[in-house]
Amino acid sequence: MEHSTLELQGLRIEGRAGALVEDVDLQLRRGQVCALVGSSGSGKSLTCLGSLDLLPAGLTRTHGQLLLDGQALPAAQVRGRVASLVLQNPRSAFNPVRNMASHAQETLKLRGIGGTAARARMAQCLEAVGLVDRERVLQAFAFQLSGGMLQRMMIALALMAQTPFLLADEPTSDLDALSQARFLDLLMELVQQHGLGVLLVTHDMGVVARCADHVAVMDAGRIVERQTVHGLFERPASTASRTLLDAHQILAGSTP
Amino acid sequence: MLRYILLRLVLLVPVMLGVSLLVFVLLHLGSTDPALDYLRLSHIPPTDAAIAEVRHALGLDRPLYAQYLSWLWKALQLDFGTSYLTGRPVFDDLLYYLPATLQLGGLALACTLLLSIPLGLVAARWQGRWPDHAVRAVTFLGVSMPNFWLAFLLIALFSLWLGWLPPLGRGGAGHLVMPVLAIALMSMSINARLLRASLLEASGQRHVTYARARGLPARQVWGSHVLRNAWLPLVTATGMHIGELIGGALVIETIFAWPGVGRFAVSAVLNRDFPVMQCFTLLLTGLLMVCNLVVDVCYAWLDPRSRLEGVSA
Amino acid sequence: MSVVALLRRPALAGQNSLMIGLVLVSLLALLAVFGQWLAPHDPDLVDLGQRLLPPDSSHWLGTDHLGRDLLSRLIVGTQLSLGSVMLTLALVLLLGLLVGGVSGFLGGKVDLLLMRLCDMFMTFPTLVLAFFFVTLLGTGLSNVVIAIALSHWAWYARMVRGMVIAQRGREYVLASRLAGASRWARLRQHVLPNIAGPLLVLATMDIGHMMLHVSGLSFLGLGVTPPAAEWGVMINDAKEFIWTHPQLLLLPGLMIFFSVMAFNLLGDALRDRLDPTREVH
Numbered sequence: 001m002e003h004s005t006l007e008l009q010g011l012r013i014e015g016r017a018g019a020l021v022e023d024v025d026l027q028l029r030r031g032q033v034c035a036l037v038g039s040s041g042s043g044k045s046l047t048c049l050g051s052l053d054l055l056p057a058g059l060t061r062t063h064g065q066l067l068l069d070g071q072a073l074p075a076a077q078v079r080g081r082v083a084s085l086v087l088q089n090p091r092s093a094f095n096p097v098r099n100m101a102s103h104a105q106e107t108l109k110l111r112g113i114g115g116t117a118a119r120a121r122m123a124q125c126l127e128a129v130g131l132v133d134r135e136r137v138l139q140a141f142a143f144q145l146s147g148g149m150l151q152r153m154m155i156a157l158a159l160m161a162q163t164p165f166l167l168a169d170e171p172t173s174d175l176d177a178l179s180q181a182r183f184l185d186l187l188m189e190l191v192q193q194h195g196l197g198v199l200l201v202t203h204d205m206g207v208v209a210r211c212a213d214h215v216a217v218m219d220a221g222r223i224v225e226r227q228t229v230h231g232l233f234e235r236p237a238s239t240a241s242r243t244l245l246d247a248h249q250i251l252a253g254s255t256p
Numbered sequence: 257m258l259r260y261i262l263l264r265l266v267l268l269v270p271v272m273l274g275v276s277l278l279v280f281v282l283l284h285l286g287s288t289d290p291a292l293d294y295l296r297l298s299h300i301p302p303t304d305a306a307i308a309e310v311r312h313a314l315g316l317d318r319p320l321y322a323q324y325l326s327w328l329w330k331a332l333q334l335d336f337g338t339s340y341l342t343g344r345p346v347f348d349d350l351l352y353y354l355p356a357t358l359q360l361g362g363l364a365l366a367c368t369l370l371l372s373i374p375l376g377l378v379a380a381r382w383q384g385r386w387p388d389h390a391v392r393a394v395t396f397l398g399v400s401m402p403n404f405w406l407a408f409l410l411i412a413l414f415s416l417w418l419g420w421l422p423p424l425g426r427g428g429a430g431h432l433v434m435p436v437l438a439i440a441l442m443s444m445s446i447n448a449r450l451l452r453a454s455l456l457e458a459s460g461q462r463h464v465t466y467a468r469a470r471g472l473p474a475r476q477v478w479g480s481h482v483l484r485n486a487w488l489p490l491v492t493a494t495g496m497h498i499g500e501l502i503g504g505a506l507v508i509e510t511i512f513a514w515p516g517v518g519r520f521a522v523s524a525v526l527n528r529d530f531p532v533m534q535c536f537t538l539l540l541t542g543l544l545m546v547c548n549l550v551v552d553v554c555y556a557w558l559d560p561r562s563r564l565e566g567v568s569a
Numbered sequence: 570m571s572v573v574a575l576l577r578r579p580a581l582a583g584q585n586s587l588m589i590g591l592v593l594v595s596l597l598a599l600l601a602v603f604g605q606w607l608a609p610h611d612p613d614l615v616d617l618g619q620r621l622l623p624p625d626s627s628h629w630l631g632t633d634h635l636g637r638d639l640l641s642r643l644i645v646g647t648q649l650s651l652g653s654v655m656l657t658l659a660l661v662l663l664l665g666l667l668v669g670g671v672s673g674f675l676g677g678k679v680d681l682l683l684m685r686l687c688d689m690f691m692t693f694p695t696l697v698l699a700f701f702f703v704t705l706l707g708t709g710l711s712n713v714v715i716a717i718a719l720s721h722w723a724w725y726a727r728m729v730r731g732m733v734i735a736q737r738g739r740e741y742v743l744a745s746r747l748a749g750a751s752r753w754a755r756l757r758q759h760v761l762p763n764i765a766g767p768l769l770v771l772a773t774m775d776i777g778h779m780m781l782h783v784s785g786l787s788f789l790g791l792g793v794t795p796p797a798a799e800w801g802v803m804i805n806d807a808k809e810f811i812w813t814h815p816q817l818l819l820l821p822g823l824m825i826f827f828s829v830m831a832f833n834l835l836g837d838a839l840r841d842r843l844d845p846t847r848e849v850h
Binding site: 271274275278279282283285396397399400401402403404405408409411412416442498499500502503504506507510511521522524525526528529530533536537540541544545 | 685688689690692693694695696697698700701702703704705707708777781782784785788789790791801804808811812815818819822823825826829830833834
């Protein structure tokens with residue numbers, strides 16, 4: 001399979017008060033889900049955004065490299081071509097004055113697809129993510145669609161961009177339980193059928209249990225543990241992961 | 257979209273009626289008796305008989321609502337009465353002077369937009385560096401400067417000292433430069449600052465991050481996602497600017513002996529010529545209302561949120 | 570947030586502007602209050618034998634067309650110009666607080682009616698409305714203050730109403746209601762102190778604007794009238810001497826410019842402190 005691995009090496013992000021993320025390495029493989037977990041403030045979202053050079057003002061990435069199949073690539077070439085992004089709170093991720101169709105058209109135009117071929121591809125991708133009322137969704141603006149639908153739209157855009165990898169930053173945090181379940185089902189379907197390689201940033205161990213193959217645990221800006229999902233749940237090595245698991249067990253009452 | 261426009265047009269009517277009623281009521285709450293003013297301006301001694309006669313002639317002895325309705329009826333036929341001072345029909349006179357004012361106001365608006373946009377863009381694009389500081393300094397000065405003082409400075413510089421431009425009157429392009437600049441400076445400064453702030457805010461928004469994340473080139477992100485969204489506050493502000501520009505034109509006209517409604521209105525105020533003031537107020541307010549309508553329509557066209565009653569699915 | 574809390578915020582990038590603004594405004598205030606004693610000559614003393622003198626040791630800035638000392642008139646003008654603006658501001662705030670406060674706090678039909686009235690007033694171009702009120706009331710200081718106040722109040726009423734509505738729903742107000750406090754006690758103790766700060770900032774940002782309108786109307790002869798030493802009036806008086814004695818026109822205008830700048834600086838700095846999360850200014 002071409003483009004089989006995407007690696008992040010040595011990510012370091014600095015803010016006004018010092019280093020917020022340090023020495024972070026991650027490996028993504030096609031057809032597998034790597035979960036990045038940690039409590040709030042551990043730096044997971046920053047890692048996700050920082051790897052693609054999308055940090056907000058006031059924060060800078062001082063170190064870090066992306067490697068596709070071992071070849072270094074600048075973030076600008078990875079964005080939208082090698083890796084797509086799915087964000088938490090999807091409503092604010094779409095331009096409020098443009099409809100879904102225009103977002104889709106932009107994305108497809110980057111791939112050189114326009115006109116009728118574009119409309120066909122849009123229909124295809126919307127169907128793949130389970131957005132059935134295609135015309136209405138495409139004509140709609142962000143404020144007219146629910147969180148769940150917008151989240152799916154983001155995946156649809158990722159499919160249109162045909163990127164082999166997907167970085168998902170807490171995609172289910174703003175969704176209700178049913179939408180969450182549906183979204184994760186969709187994600188797993190894409191991983192299994194299209195060989196999508198996913199980085200799933202989350203603080204919810206239930207999501208990890210359900211979707212992840214590998215887990216990296218972050219605490220205070222560093223990766224403190226790396227394990228397969230089973231290994232993490234059975235033999236958590238770091239205090240951070242133990243805290244997360246305990247909290248999860250209190251809420252959910254069981255291990256996978 | 258069309259429905260929105262029609263709706264707004266229809267809503268214009270009750271507002272205009274309300275405004276005219278307000279003006280009418282305020283005039284009648286005013287401190288002087290219009291009959292006395294009329295007599296004074298006609299140089300007729302105010303004997304009791306004369307007052308009673310004038311009151312009857314002007315219809316001031318009827319109940320208030322009757323007076324309003326008869327006034328309204330005549331107004332709809334564009335008969336706003338005659339000036340106490342000149343005795344000529346008010347509406348005709350105002351209409352005669354209006355185009356000159358509209359010329360100044362219109363050009364000042366164009367000037368505001370044309371100058372403020374590049375300034376705002378430059379300041380946002382090079383935020384924190386010297387172009388930004390320069391623009392912020394200039395606009396700060398522009399916002400603080402009295403327009404009538406600026407007008408004199410311009411006259412002193414361009415007419416008296418350099419002799420490039422004529423100091424007075426209406427004529428060719430040369431006559432327009434200074435009045436338009438004097439009127440436009442403040443609005444232009446406000447607009448430039450507004451655009452700068454709007455651009456900076458728009459570029460920090462999440463949908464811009466997402467657009468970049470999808471691999472869109474920087475230029476496209478700037479054009480389609482930052483600029484496109486940053487226009488909105490400016491459109492809203494244009495309505496406010498028009499009101500201020502009208503006010504500015506009124507003041508500046510007197511300095512440049514510009515034959516517009518400004519000078520006409522100032523003499524009406526000093527002479528307390530009520531019919532003229534009533535028509536003047538309503539005419540200019542009506543003009544502003546129509547301009548605001550156009551602005552709102554533009555806004556609705558740019559921002560679908562304001563015209564769609566859509567609720568989330 | 571209260572005014573005190575506003576001023577106690579930790580130092581930010583705009584601190585310099587705040588200090589400068591405060592200093593300048595204080596200077597103006599001092600001039601306004603003590604001007605009469607600081608002026609070297611009687612600003613109203615007409616002496617036709619001394620008219621249109623250039624600057625000399627006795628008259629540092631020269632005299633005007635009626636022989637009055639320019640410097641003295643400029644200094645005393647501070648009182649008149651600043652004073653009229655402050656009076657206007659006080660009236661605007663009063664009207665705004667009254668209408669906006671009642672409207673926001675009582676809600677219902679009262680709110681609807683008052684806001685319709687506000688909307689009506691906001692439909693007029695400001696200066697046109699001011700012209701209208703001056704026609705009704707006549708010229709002169711008190712009338713121009715009322716005229717400008719009546720043209721400006723509606724916006725403030727809307728602002729106050731918005732703030733009151735926002736505050737009404739806050740926890741401490743609801744808690745106070747549960748504790749049995751009367752409506753007016755709630756308004757006085759909880760709502761008003763919390764809107765004073767932001768309202769102050771808005772007013773400061775607007776003072777410059779009002780000052781330009783007041784002096785503009787006086788310039789046209791529709792406001793404060795001669796022989797008053799108001800800066801706008803002085804510019805009007807000096808129109809014909811622009812070529813021969815430009816300082817008679819330039820200097821009063823400079824005073825207006827300077828004052829408006831000072832208030833704008835202060836207003837900007839206060840606004841930045843009120844909302845430090847905004848990095849845009």
